[in-house]
Amino acid sequence: MKYLPLVFALLLYAIPQCQNTGFAGNTKSSNSSLAIIDAAGGDGIGEGGSIAFSVGQVFYNEDMNQDFSIREGVQQPIPVNKSQPLALPKTQIKISTYPNPVDDFFIIETSDLKDKNISYKLLDLSGKLIVQDNLEKTRTRVNAYNLQAALYLLYLVEDGRHMKTLKILKR
Secondary structure (H helix, E strand, C coil): CCCHHHHHHHHHHHHHHHHHCCCCCCCCCCCCCCCCCCCEEEEEEECCEEEEEEECCCCCCEEECCCCEEECCCCCCCCCCCCCCCCCCCCCCCEEEECCCECCEEEEEECCCCCCCEEEEEEECCCCEEEEEECCCCEEEEECCCCCCCEEEEEEEECCEEEEEEEEEEC
16 A cells, blocks of 8 residues: 555656657557557477467557658568469378287288388377387288377388377277
């Protein structure tokens, strides 16, 4: 209670300062400082990179002249140039696993591995890597004896690109 007058005095000082610097959307001055207020937002980081996002950008201003353009805020437009689609070769390999549900082991069977670089990763549902190896033969035996009874994902990769994901159920 005794700090209430101090807080009130700070607010009386801060509000006019924000209005003078362009914080409240003042677009009269081309020298206004850039600031934003977001309703929500955050950052996401993963193996493939990172992203920052915001929701509900309240104020938006663009200052420009013949030499430059400045946009305030974190949500910026990104120009996209359309070009010919990249033609990726479709894999004609048929892959199956059996038995499923699994007791002690399962087989990964492929139709043809000639000149193919195919690997597999066995992951639990939290994404933890259990087993990783290359497919060398058309029939590959994967040991599942020590695995807990659960659902697993078999992630198949050809030349570094995701090819197929299969579900493996361990009894």
